[in-house]
Every structure is written in structure tokens, then in C-alpha cells.
Amino acid sequence: MTQSETRRTPGTPCWVSLMVHGLAATQEFYGALFGWEFWPGPQQLGPYVRAVLDGKEVAGIGQLPPDRHLPIAWTTYLATDDADATAESIRHCGGTVGVGPLDAGEAGRMAIASDPAGAVFGVWQGGEHVGAVVAGPPGTPAWNELVTRETSAVGKFYQAVFGYAMEPAAGADHDHVRLCLDDHPVASLHGVGNALPRDKGAHWMTYFEAADVDAAAARVAGLGGRVLTEPHTTASGRVAMVADPEGAVFTLLRSGG
Incomplete structure (x- = not known):
């Protein structure tokens, strides 16, 4: 399947990701709850796995550095064709870009931002990884x-x-x-x-x-x-x-x- 065939319309929620302190324990929890299995993901920002259901990727979970005490929350990622241009637009429209834009290996380019009300969301420019590729079944x-x-x-x-x-x-x-x-x-x-x-x-x-x-x-x-x-x-x-x-x-x- 080519990138053009899997391109997500900009603005479409395309991925959800969670950063935690206990990666192994969190995998056990969601594996037991949803039946997820886990594959290694990009490691540029630390240990990271992709949750997989019936061989299809549905979500990501990463491990926070021990000294980072951030709120533990699922983050919604919105698709973009150009993470850098979207980050600039976010700033211009009153939002804040807290992380990136930066490359996640060959998977794609991402940024973490917040809207003017303070809600955190991600921006994802798909490369080899366009985002979740299955929706509908339990656990997605x-x-x-x-x-x-x-x-x-x-x-x-x-x-x-x-x-x-x-x-x-x-x-x-x-x-x-x-x-x-x-x-x-x-x-x-x-x-x-x-x-x-x-x-x-x-x-x-x-x-x-x-x-x-x-x-x-x-x-x-x-x-x-x-x-x-x-x-x-x-x-x-x-x-x-x-x-x-x-x-x-x-x-x-x-x-x-």
C-alpha cells in the first residue's frame, strides 16, 4: 500500500499515544483489558511500543524519563501533510507548541501542542507510519x-x-x-x-x-x-x-x- 493510498486528510484524528512511568505494567493492563499485543516502535524519545490488535497497529505507549513528572494522559494526534507549517499555524492562531516538530525516525514527523484553552494534542505527518490502520473492533x-x-x-x-x-x-x-x-x-x-x-x-x-x-x-x-x-x-x-x-x-x- 503506497503512502498516497493511505494519506489521512489533514485534521483527521489518526493516532492516540500514552506516556507513562511503568511501561511494562501499563502493557499488562491494556493487554488484559483490550487483548492488545505490542511491537517495538521508534525509540528516539525513549522506550516506545505500538499496541497491536489482530496484527494491526491501534495505539502507542511510551515510557517517561524517571525525572519527568508530567500528567499521565492519552494524547490525540491530528494528521497533517506538513508538521512544520501546522506548528507555525498553531502559534499564529494562539496555541502553543511544546515539543517539536521533530522526526520520529522513518515513521514520520510530529509535534505536541496545546490549544488556547490549554488542551494538549499531537500533530502527525505520516512517513512509513500513517497512524492507526484499523477501527471498529473492540479495543480500537x-x-x-x-x-x-x-x-x-x-x-x-x-x-x-x-x-x-x-x-x-x-x-x-x-x-x-x-x-x-x-x-x-x-x-x-x-x-x-x-x-x-x-x-x-x-x-x-x-x-x-x-x-x-x-x-x-x-x-x-x-x-x-x-x-x-x-x-x-x-x-x-x-x-x-x-x-x-x-x-x-x-x-x-x-x-x-
Whole structure:
């Protein structure tokens, strides 16, 4: 398959990655929860593995240096054809570029940035690695949503940088919009006002597909993680917000049910 055949439309969420202190223990947790196996990934920034499901790459996990005490969180990466130009656009539109742009070997070129509300996200210019190559089965990233105080101002930032069209999310509350590319929703923004956690601030949330959300949430707790919101049904499907043993928060989703 050629690069042109697998090119991701700029702005499309294409990868999720997690940096932790205990790489081996984290692999054990997600392997038991989702059935992931792990392959070595680029080592330029330290030990890093790619999570694999049925031979297809779905996510990345890296190990933080012992002296780095950063928040442990899943990071959503948005595709770009030119990481350097996107980084410049992020700065011009009021965001901050904290890491890069830099090469991840032959895999591609990346940067880590934050929007004007402080939510961290990644930018990925695919080389040999274009991003996740499977979606839909349990254990794969199903959706990415920015949880922020209000969507209007930050929505303009993402529109300016990535060219999204915005539309109200069907069946949702008044400050919930979808980001669309080529008339296709690819991510969403959810303004939660004062319900935004003070200790977390604005953040991107990764949703992982689960065959049975209730059973998966119970498994999280049994593996040493925490259930932050009990399984419940929403317009998007059945969901539960959970955290892994190091505190990385994600949401389990059973689409449409």
C-alpha cells in the first residue's frame, strides 16, 4: 500500500499515544483489558511500543524519563501533510507548541501542542507510519472529543488550523459540536462550562470501543484501574469513563447501544 493510498486528510484524528512511568505494567493492563499485543516502535524519545490488535497497529505507549513528572494522559494526534507549517499555524492562531516538530525516525514527523484553552494534542505527518490502520473492533479508538469550558472560541482555533466545518451534534446539549472534514464528522467539541474538572482543565478524551461496556468497566477495576463514571447510555451509545492504574483517563464506548 503506497503512502498516497493511505494519506489521512489533514485534521483527521489518526493516532492516540500514552506516556507513562511503568511501561511494562501499563502493557499488562491494556493487554488484559483490550487483548492488545505490542511491537517495538521508534525509540528516539525513549522506550516506545505500538499496541497491536489482530496484527494491526491501534495505539502507542511510551515510557517517561524517571525525572519527568508530567500528567499521565492519552494524547490525540491530528494528521497533517506538513508538521512544520501546522506548528507555525498553531502559534499564529494562539496555541502553543511544546515539543517539536521533530522526526520520529522513518515513521514520520510530529509535534505536541496545546490549544488556547490549554488542551494538549499531537500533530502527525505520516512517513512509513500513517497512524492507526484499523477501527471498529473492540479495543480500537472509536472517537476523540475535546472537553472544554465553551466551544465557540476554541472551535475557531481548530477551524483556522485544520479547516474543519462545525455542526451541532445531533441529540446532544446546546454546546456540543462536531468537527467535520469533507462533510464527514471526525471529532467533537463538548463545552461543559463549570463542570470542567479544575484539576484537569480542557483536555482531549479518547473513546475506545468495547464489546460490553459494563464488563469492561468491571475489568478495569479488577486490573487496578478506577471507574470514574458508572456505565450509562447516551445518544452515542453506552459509555463509562475510567482511568488506568497510572491515572490516564479514557472512555469505554459501545457504539449505538
